[in-house]
Amino acid sequence: MVFLSFHHKLVSRCDGFLWPSSPLYSCSQCPHSWIMKPMRISFSLVLGKCRAVTRASSCASEVWQMNARVGGTELEDCGQAFEAEKIAPFRIFVSTGDVMGDIHGANLVKELLEQAERTGRTVEVYALGGQRMRAAGATLIGDNTGLSSIGLLEALPLIIPSLLLQNTVRRFLDDHPPHVLVLIDYPGVNIPFGQYVKQKFGCKVIYYIPPNEWLWNTSRTKNIVSISDIILAVYPGEAEYYAKAGANVKLVGHPLIDTVKGINRNEARKSLGVNTDDIVIALVPASRSQELRHVWPTIASAAGKLLKALVEIRGGPQGVHFIIPAVLRDQRRVIEKGCEDNSFFQNSMIFNGDPHEVLAAADVAITKSGSTNLEMALYKVPQVVVYKIDNMTAWIARRLFGFSVKNISLVNLILDSQVVPEFIQEAADVENIMQATLKLLPGMDVQERSKVLQGYEQLREVLGEPGVVDRVARQILDCL
Numbered sequence: 117m118v119f120l121s122f123h124h125k126l127v128s129r130c131d132g133f134l135w136p137s138s139p140l141y142s143c144s145q146c147p148h149s150w151i152m153k154p155m156r157i158s159f160s161l162v163l164g165k166c167r168a169v170t171r172a173s174s175c176a177s178e179v180w181q182m183n184a185r186v187g188g189t190e191l192e193d194c195g196q197a198f199e200a201e202k203i204a205p206f207r208i209f210v211s212t213g214d215v216m217g218d219i220h221g222a223n224l225v226k227e228l229l230e231q232a233e234r235t236g237r238t239v240e241v242y243a244l245g246g247q248r249m250r251a252a253g254a255t256l257i258g259d260n261t262g263l264s265s266i267g268l269l270e271a272l273p274l275i276i277p278s279l280l281l282q283n284t285v286r287r288f289l290d291d292h293p294p295h296v297l298v299l300i301d302y303p304g305v306n307i308p309f310g311q312y313v314k315q316k317f318g319c320k321v322i323y324y325i326p327p328n329e330w331l332w333n334t335s336r337t338k339n340i341v342s343i344s345d346i347i348l349a350v351y352p353g354e355a356e357y358y359a360k361a362g363a364n365v366k367l368v369g370h371p372l373i374d375t376v377k378g379i380n381r382n383e384a385r386k387s388l389g390v391n392t393d394d395i396v397i398a399l400v401p402a403s404r405s406q407e408l409r410h411v412w413p414t415i416a417s418a419a420g421k422l423l424k425a426l427v428e429i430r431g432g433p434q435g436v437h438f439i440i441p442a443v444l445r446d447q448r449r450v451i452e453k454g455c456e457d458n459s460f461f462q463n464s465m466i467f468n469g470d471p472h473e474v475l476a477a478a479d480v481a482i483t484k485s486g487s488t489n490l491e492m493a494l495y496k497v498p499q500v501v502v503y504k505i506d507n508m509t510a511w512i513a514r515r516l517f518g519f520s521v522k523n524i525s526l527v528n529l530i531l532d533s534q535v536v537p538e539f540i541q542e543a544a545d546v547e548n549i550m551q552a553t554l555k556l557l558p559g560m561d562v563q564e565r566s567k568v569l570q571g572y573e574q575l576r577e578v579l580g581e582p583g584v585v586d587r588v589a590r591q592i593l594d595c596l
Contacts, residue, residue: 205238206596209294210245210254211285211309213302216487218246218261220325220371221300225252227589237593242292244285245300257288260305278305286312296320296595299344303327307336310343320595324348324588325371330357331529337361345595348588351530351578368587369580372487376494379476388467388477394435395426395557398474398497400483401440401451408447410504411484412454418482418502418549420458425554438464439478441471480556482549489525489536493575498556498568500549501525501538527571530578535571 208228212221225241229252232239243254246261258281282305297313299306299321310321323344329337330353340347341363348368349355355367382392390396401415402408419438426436438460440451448466455461467474475481475495483492485503492499503524523529525538537552539545555561556568 205240206296207292207294208239208241208296208298208592208596209289209313210241210243210249210298210300211302211306212243212245212249212300213260213305215246215261217300217302217325218248219375221245221254222248222252223371223374223585224298224300224324224588225249225254227585228592229253231586231589231593235593237596239593239596242288242294244281257285282309285309289313289317293317294319296322296592298592299323299326301325301327303336303340307339307343311339314343320345322346322348322592322595324368325350326354326358328354328529330354346591348591350580350584353530353578366591367580368591369584370490371584371588372490372494373579373582374584375472375491377472377476379472381476384473384476387469387473388437388439388465390437390477391435394437396437396439396474396478397422397553398478398481398483398492399438399440400481400488402447402484405447407484408450411502412450414502414504414544414546414549415482415484416454416458417546418553419455420460421546421550422553423460423463425550433463436463439474440464440466441474442468479558480553482553485524485526485538487526489527490575490579493527493572494579496569496572498565499525499527499536500552500556501527501536502544502549503538503540504544505541527575531571531574533571535575536568 210221210225212218221243222245225243228239228241241254243249243256244258244260245254245256246259247256250256260278260281294313294317297310297319299310306323307327310323313319314321321343323340323346326340326344326347326349327333327336329340330351337358338361341358341361344363347355347358347363347365349358349365350368350370352367355365359365385392385394385396388396397419399415399419401412423433423436423438427433430436438455451466452461455464472491472495475492475497478492478495478497481492481497481499483489483499483501485501489499489501501524523532523534523538524540525536527536528534528538537556539549539552555564558565
């Protein structure tokens with residue numbers, strides 16, 4: 117059997133790693149060094165000396181048995197300067213939750229694997245997320261995209277399934293300890309999960325797209341900072357906030373910048389079967405079933421009233437299109453019924469293709485709050501934002517927790533200004549939503565539409581430059 121000896125005085129940096137479960141034997145040379153089985157190590161020959169590193173010890177030294185073979189690589193002379201092939205891969209675990217997190221996670225996984233291949237790193241990516249991350253190349257340990265919710269009462273039925281899934285993931289990590297944990301948003305799960313992983317495995321924890329503490333809730337800031345070796349902030353205000361809280365922060369920009377496609381408006385309309393001079397209204401009710409239940413009836417009712425108003429203005433329903441992009445598959449019938457009940461079914465289309473085509477083609481949108489508000493801003497689509505949750509949840513949040521917000525859409529929150537119209541809970545009056553949408557259509561209220569588009573220009577500057585996912589992947593791989 118071939119053994120390697122590691123001595124702390126001979127190396128000042130790490131060139132590899134050892135699995136925590138590897139056998140360790142004390143070394144007679146030094147009380148701070150170890151001897152271990154070579155198949156458990158990753159090493160490189162640097163500056164003419166074979167150096168290695170363990171996660172259990174910072175000790176390192178030369179290989180003391182010459183002409184040995186380690187994992188099929190012959191070490192003929194420790195004085196030779198060559199790079200030995202890494203035997204065990206680095207493990208990266210990515211944890212997120214909802215649909216948008218799965219989208220961001222998939223883009224990151226793809227970039228991580230591509231950069232690792234280009235730089236000669238052997239990397240395995242495991243994930244808690246959704247099927248997009250699996251398709252991007254991650255090994256999916258659990259799919260939790262159906263377990264995210266908005267509101268207290270809405271979350272109750274999901275507690276037990278979430279706990280069972282977390283238990284599965286933790287058992288997996290016991291056998292496959294990560295070298296880096298990447299958390300993407302999803303604070304209700306990711307903060308306690310990050311605490312667990314940090315305490316048990318001592319690995320690097322990187323929070324990418326951290327919770328929006330800087331906008332409305334500071335109660336979790338201390339915990340976020342304590343678990344995060346690096347916070348990769350997506351907004352300048354966010355970076356400043358977490359830096360003041362004591363975090364190691366890198367401003368990377370918002371990943372939605374990288375997803376915006378140069379889709380020509382006329383080409384998008386042609387693809388959707390819509391004429392150039394037709395009116396296209398995007399309806400975006402939900403990425404969660406709870407949102408669909410509370411928000412869609414209001415959006416559908418406003419759409420029905422809007423069609424009636426446009427019929428009076430245009431003399432008929434021809435050339436008016438309501439397009440609903442990428443709805444949840446099991447909720448298609450709910451969407452269709454909302455269209456039928458509000459008398460605009462004949463003017464509606466549920467589009468399961470690339471939702472960016474809908475945004476590129478749209479004149480205006482009625483939408484839920486969330487990341488989609490930023491996407492619409494990047495595509496320069498004026499929008500009316502509707503936010504509703506269960507009435508009891510809203511009462512509890514206000515009366516028991518004192519929860520109150522001036523704005524709900526990310527556009528208004530980030531710019532701290534009323535750029536887009538928004539209607540929250542009791543204020544989500546159907547007639548007012550319809551009138552606000554009508555004003556934003558081309559040729560209606562030019563001043564109101566211009567105000568929204570000018571706000572979008574300011575927002576674009578805040579969101580950063582393209583290449584966000586590339587920068588994030590490099591930060592993560594640099595931690596290995």
